[in-house]
Amino acid sequence: MKTFLFILIVIASGATAGFILGGLNLIFVEPSLDQAIGIENQHMFASGIEKDTPEFRAQYNDYRTWQKSGQVFAGGIFGISIGSLFGIVFALSRNSLPGKIDIKKSLILAGIMWACIYFIPFLKYPANPPTVGDPETVVLRGILYLTFITISGFGAVGFYKLSKKLKTRKFIVVVGYAAFIGIAFVAMPGNPDKITTPMDLVNHFRIMSVFTVSLYWLSLGLIFGSLWNHYKPHKEITSSFN
């Protein structure tokens, strides 16, 4: 395999999909975030920590503009980071993935990884807008979320490996994983924070964030698969026999 080309494809596809995510978030998710941070501000005014003055507003608006540009930048980092994991899994599992062309293989893997390390964990620990989370529980929530993602990811790989060893049919993998993750879903403790923010806002934020993050996975699968198809980093003439 051409190492440099492989890494380049991973970074290019991850960054592009990540910046697409950042751009989509500006349109679809930032309005909910502004609303939620607006509620945080109202709390600060009510408790006397801050005063609702034109100076505060001007400072706040500048700060939010900076933070929104940071969100797009963070999209790039997030995109490359998740793209790297995707690249590793794709390279290792390419021969076993269904489909004749790499775009199909890539899209199938993106769908599987979207479900196992994003959507199913989201159902257990849904994303929340600002004002919901208690700063006191942030470490615990971080541990719970990462643990569940790790259990889900390694569970999926484990059942796949097991089915290969036992030469069972593919649906056994799905059934086995479903039962396994179902148990983890029930056994793991829930998010300890109580939601006092209006549920309309929370639900709108959640739907929009699932929409944009899902489009990230779709873009990643498409871009990575197209680049792989075009440049074929797995093909390398290594030896000649005489």
Place this chain on the structure above:
Amino acid sequence: MSESKQVNVSKTSVPVIAIVALAIIFAGGLFVVGFDQGHIFSLVYGEKAFQDLYIHELTHDMRHIAGFPCH
């Protein structure tokens, strides 16, 4: 009689160096976007970084959107 023939072998094994490099990028990126509370900048700025939370504030919106725990 000797016969000369050329065989092209397509190497499919994944280079370990690529896996290691990508694993580091994955973990580092995830930490920056999802979990840093001043840790990275504290290497340069010391304790002050834990109050400034520069990376936390910069990646704040994405942290919420991607489902990472925040306040």
